[in-house]
Amino acid sequence: MANLASNFVGIKSPNPFWLASAPPTDKEYNVRRAYEAGWGGVVWKTLGEDGPPVVNVNGPRYGAIWGADRRLLGLNNIELITDRPLEVNLREIKAVKRDYPDRALVVSLMVPCQEEAWKAILPLVEETGADGIELNFGCPHGMAERGMGSAVGQVPEYIEMVTRWCKANTRMPVIVKLTPNITNILYPAEAAKRGGADAVSLINTINSITGVNLDNFAPEPTIDGKGTHGGYCGPAVKPIALNMVAEIARNSETADLPISGIGGVTTWRDAAEFLSLGAQNVQVCTAAMTYGFKIVQEMIAGLENWMDEKGHTSVASIVGRAVPNVTDWQYLNLNYITKAHIDQDACIKCGRCYAACEDTSHQAIAMSDGRVFEVKEEECVACNLCVDVCPVEGCITMVQLEAGAIDRRTGKTVDPEYTNWTTHPNNPMAKVAAE
Amino acid sequence: MADTAPKPGIAAGRLAPEDYRANFSDLHPPLDSHEAAVEADRCYFCHDAPCMNACPTSIDIPLFIRQISTGNAMGAARTIFNQNILGGMCARVCPTETLCEEVCVRETAEGKPVKIGMLQRYATDTAMAAGRQFFTRAAPSGKKIAVIGAGPAGLACAHRLAVKGHGVDLFEAKSKTGGLSEYGIAAYKTVDGFAQAEVDYVTAIGGITVHHGKALGRDLQLASLVKDYDAVFLSMGLGGVNALGAADAEAEGSDDAVEWIAELRQASDPASVPVGRRVVVIGGGMTAVDAAVQSKALGAEEVTICYRGPQSRMKASAFEQELAQTRGVTLRTGMAPKRIIAESGKVTGIEFDHGGETVTIACDQVFKAIGQTLEARALNGAAATVELAGGKIKVNAEGRTSMAKVWAGGDCATGGDDLTVTAVAEGRDAAESIHRALGAASH
Numbered sequence: 001m002a003n004l005a006s007n008f009v010g011i012k013s014p015n016p017f018w019l020a021s022a023p024p025t026d027k028e029y030n031v032r033r034a035y036e037a038g039w040g041g042v043v044w045k046t047l048g049e050d051g052p053p054v055v056n057v058n059g060p061r062y063g064a065i066w067g068a069d070r071r072l073l074g075l076n077n078i079e080l081i082t083d084r085p086l087e088v089n090l091r092e093i094k095a096v097k098r099d100y101p102d103r104a105l106v107v108s109l110m111v112p113c114q115e116e117a118w119k120a121i122l123p124l125v126e127e128t129g130a131d132g133i134e135l136n137f138g139c140p141h142g143m144a145e146r147g148m149g150s151a152v153g154q155v156p157e158y159i160e161m162v163t164r165w166c167k168a169n170t171r172m173p174v175i176v177k178l179t180p181n182i183t184n185i186l187y188p189a190e191a192a193k194r195g196g197a198d199a200v201s202l203i204n205t206i207n208s209i210t211g212v213n214l215d216n217f218a219p220e221p222t223i224d225g226k227g228t229h230g231g232y233c234g235p236a237v238k239p240i241a242l243n244m245v246a247e248i249a250r251n252s253e254t255a256d257l258p259i260s261g262i263g264g265v266t267t268w269r270d271a272a273e274f275l276s277l278g279a280q281n282v283q284v285c286t287a288a289m290t291y292g293f294k295i296v297q298e299m300i301a302g303l304e305n306w307m308d309e310k311g312h313t314s315v316a317s318i319v320g321r322a323v324p325n326v327t328d329w330q331y332l333n334l335n336y337i338t339k340a341h342i343d344q345d346a347c348i349k350c351g352r353c354y355a356a357c358e359d360t361s362h363q364a365i366a367m368s369d370g371r372v373f374e375v376k377e378e379e380c381v382a383c384n385l386c387v388d389v390c391p392v393e394g395c396i397t398m399v400q401l402e403a404g405a406i407d408r409r410t411g412k413t414v415d416p417e418y419t420n421w422t423t424h425p426n427n428p429m430a431k432v433a434a435e
Numbered sequence: 436m437a438d439t440a441p442k443p444g445i446a447a448g449r450l451a452p453e454d455y456r457a458n459f460s461d462l463h464p465p466l467d468s469h470e471a472a473v474e475a476d477r478c479y480f481c482h483d484a485p486c487m488n489a490c491p492t493s494i495d496i497p498l499f500i501r502q503i504s505t506g507n508a509m510g511a512a513r514t515i516f517n518q519n520i521l522g523g524m525c526a527r528v529c530p531t532e533t534l535c536e537e538v539c540v541r542e543t544a545e546g547k548p549v550k551i552g553m554l555q556r557y558a559t560d561t562a563m564a565a566g567r568q569f570f571t572r573a574a575p576s577g578k579k580i581a582v583i584g585a586g587p588a589g590l591a592c593a594h595r596l597a598v599k600g601h602g603v604d605l606f607e608a609k610s611k612t613g614g615l616s617e618y619g620i621a622a623y624k625t626v627d628g629f630a631q632a633e634v635d636y637v638t639a640i641g642g643i644t645v646h647h648g649k650a651l652g653r654d655l656q657l658a659s660l661v662k663d664y665d666a667v668f669l670s671m672g673l674g675g676v677n678a679l680g681a682a683d684a685e686a687e688g689s690d691d692a693v694e695w696i697a698e699l700r701q702a703s704d705p706a707s708v709p710v711g712r713r714v715v716v717i718g719g720g721m722t723a724v725d726a727a728v729q730s731k732a733l734g735a736e737e738v739t740i741c742y743r744g745p746q747s748r749m750k751a752s753a754f755e756q757e758l759a760q761t762r763g764v765t766l767r768t769g770m771a772p773k774r775i776i777a778e779s780g781k782v783t784g785i786e787f788d789h790g791g792e793t794v795t796i797a798c799d800q801v802f803k804a805i806g807q808t809l810e811a812r813a814l815n816g817a818a819a820t821v822e823l824a825g826g827k828i829k830v831n832a833e834g835r836t837s838m839a840k841v842w843a844g845g846d847c848a849t850g851g852d853d854l855t856v857t858a859v860a861e862g863r864d865a866a867e868s869i870h871r872a873l874g875a876a877s878h
């Protein structure tokens with residue numbers, strides 16, 4: 001039986017599923033119920049410095065995009081950090097941690113970019129018995145205008161400096177939460193590492209406008225006729241988050257930096273993908289906000305089942321398994337040749353592959369009488385578009401040509417040897433190297 | 436309160452008012468906008484969609500469904516009406532299970548086609564409820580066309596001709612417009628006076644003058660129409676009924692199904708329509724099913740459809756047969772009528788030959804639904820001859836008859852099944868053909 005127990009920078013939890021810092025973790029009532037539902041840990045909703053709390057807008061905070069059947073694919077918010085008094089949050093954190101010692105409880109923090117401010121809050125958090133802190137350098141709206149959140153997260157030097165202050169002023173593990181609203185995720189990750197961070201967590205939300213109200217021409221969500229960019233999250237952001245996690249995991253300078261994977265985790269499968277790309281645990285927000293706390297039960301059962309089926313005994317044994325297979329484009333094997341193949345028994349004859357390939361790609365699918373769709377191997381470049389647009393999973397597959405077979409598109413025999421762009425005759429750089 | 440003891444013989448008012456209401460309510464209640472959105476999301480937007488090819492009027496189904504899914508039901512209605520101005524009626528009466536929905540790829544994939552008919556109704560209802568018209572007339576052409584019969588074929592033809600700027604005189608023998616939409620289609624398929632609402636919607640284009648009570652062969656002669664008009668379109672449906680012949684009896688309770696259905700459709704209250712306590716319907720098509728189901732809906736206790744051939748040859752679709760059975764109608768096949776039995780001028784039963792054996796079913800009323808026929812007399816009254824084929828007016832692919840300046844379509848003409856949607860397609864296509872011919876003639 002697979003063991004889901006997780007140890008993230010010394011913080012133990014019964015499973016690797018944590019709730020990300022957000023409304024689900026904004027108060028004692030929620031966090032107790034989350035633990036009861038099975039969540040392994042939580043990152044408490046971001047706390048600010050002592051004093052009058054921030055205020056939120058009183059109109060809609062969220063915008064969304066949907067897929068078929070109004071399935072929520074992407075959520076956007078213009079919420080700020082907690083708007084409840086600091087002492088109330090601290091009192092609740094202490095009470096919850098006392099009652100759930102086996103669960104992870106990390107406190108997210110965002111205070112002004114001055115050492116005094118951090119020095120003031122860290123002992124208060126430590127006193128609650130919390131397991132660690134997460135520095136919120138990611139919030140893309142509202143707080144950045146005040147010189148916090150992504151305003152800090154977009155300047156590597158600030159990340160390094162604040163991380164160093166925290167490490168100097170607390171014994172708790174420090175997790176630095178990264179904003180994706182930058183050009184290269186390695187800069188902030190490396191800065192966190194230089195500052196002494198115990199780990200990074202990513203991604204926070206992405207700058208976004210989810211839509212425009214076409215009656216009054218205002219961005220959504222709309223407050224009294226105006227709107228502003230908000231932070232985007234949910235299933236739609238998963239590919240962006242996976243890539244950023246992988247980049248950090250395979251970068252030599254940050255390869256040993258523990259990662260908490262966040263962004264669109266909705267099922268056990270998403271979680272397993274984050275883990276395999278180097279995250280040691282995952283954090284979840286939108287899936288819980290969409291379906292409630294119970295969703296974690298599917299994640300736990302699904303991950304366990306998959307691990308049992310595949311013989312993976314511990315979470316640690318999955319972490320990073322896909323990292324060695326993430327490479328640069330130039331190293332991909334150009335002698336790996338596949339062709340699309342349509343399973344005529346599974347085909348429902350919708351013709352979407354035909355429309356896609358004929359209109360927008362390589363005219364490699366033939367449509368004949370009786371709505372029979374077949375791949376013309378002599379035209380197929382193996383782009384995979386037909387597979388992606390086919391509504392029946394598994395109906396169209398990419399079949400590898402054996403070494404020695406003839407690629408009917410190029411007329412060449414398939415070479416068993418690995419070859420890539422770096423040595424390809426059409427590559428001007430390759431020629432330079434050869435000369 | 437209805438009597439507890441069932442009324443013997445043929446009688447009206449067998450049921451309580453709420454039963455009538457329930458029995459004659461909408462067969463498929465319309466989708467609300469949420470249901471429509473969910474259903475529209477199921478469409479795959481197929482390439483060269485099979486549904487579109489299966490529709491006799493070739494409505495661009497993937498396009499109109501996508502328009503619904505993007506919140507543009509009005510645009511969806513336009514897409515539908517472009518091809519089929521009676522899209523509202525077709526959405527209600529088309530046997531979609533043997534047309535568009537039969538070939539839906541989701542039928543192949545999971546045995547549940549996209550509910551195309553229901554979505555079509557959603558879109559057309561939206562536009563009609565808003566009184567939204569999508570067509571304007573072209574400048575008057577000065578041409579005049581006589582259309583004979585104001586059923587689906589005649590209306591579709593008249594509308595398309597009006598769009599092209601031609602003037603239409605629509606001659607109708609009956610006192611109401613609509614043909615079988617008004618007099619034939621089962622009441623629960625077109626509730627709340629939809630047939631007349633649709634007639635108003637179609638004729639609102641203008642340029643169509645309806646003349647009620649004018650019958651070809653009685654009040655009008657084809658020979659003079661071809662002189663007085665630039666073209667004539669014949670769309671008088673199948674006015675005659677096949678006779679049972681020797682097996683029939685001159686007795687109270689031996690009734691023609693189509694006539695009885697018309698009476699029911701025209702009744703202001705179904706409670707006023709008499710029906711037998713025990714009813715036998717002879718036939719195997721849509722008319723037989725409709726007569727049987729509506730007899731049951733009126734409170735007949737025992738209703739049996741008796742079809743001569745095997746079940747596989749019944750014209751009523753599987754859906755129709757199932758509807759009959761779920762509504763409590765008994766279906767018997769291989770039953771060839773031998774003799775209607777009457778006592779003192781009233782039907783008491785009917786005898787069948789059932790594989791050599793004589794089977795008698797006791798009943799108070801027999802409905803004959805063994806097919807309608809063309810009343811060809813109306814055509815040849817003025818010695819102008821129109822060639823027939825298989826008892827129908829022979830037409831070519833464009834709807835032209837053998838007679839110059841005369842086109843025909845719908846049930847009265849050859850080609851296609853006897854369905855509302857086929858009538859619409861033929862009426863529309865004949866109008867296009869007439870328009871082309873008139874254009875060529877004026878050059």
Ligand SMILES: Cc1cc2nc3c(=O)[nH]c(=O)nc-3n(C[C@H](O)[C@H](O)[C@H](O)COP(=O)(O)OP(=O)(O)OC[C@H]3O[C@@H](n4cnc5c(N)ncnc54)[C@H](O)[C@@H]3O)c2cc1C
Nearest residue numbers: 584586587588608614615650651671672845846853854855
């Ligand atoms: C009981 C019944 C149920 C049906 N149910 C369905 C169904 O569920 N779905 C479906 O798709 N189809 C159904 N049909 C078939 C459908 O109604 C017809 O195919 C369709 O109405 C044919 O249209 P049409 O315009 O050709 O003829 P009709 O609708 O028959 O219209 C012909 C018109 O011409 C008039 N007319 C006749 N003779 C003359 C004359 N000499 N001069 C002037 N006017 C004349 C008639 O009064 C009538 O108004 C049903 C038919 C019946 C009988």
Ligand SMILES: Cc1cc2nc3c(=O)[nH]c(=O)nc-3n(C[C@H](O)[C@H](O)[C@H](O)COP(=O)(O)O)c2cc1C
Nearest residue numbers: 020021022046077136204233234263264284285286
């Ligand atoms: C309404 C809302 C409020 C959030 N508030 C915070 C916050 O206070 N601090 C923080 O670090 N992240 C905050 N986030 C970001 C989430 O913690 C998380 O990084 C992001 O939603 C991506 O994960 P997901 O795709 O599972 O939702 C918030 C997200 C949402 C939807």
Ligand code: SF4
Nearest residue numbers: 357380381383384386
């Ligand atoms: S893989 Fe690409 S090129 Fe090949 S058939 Fe599919 S869509 Fe066409």
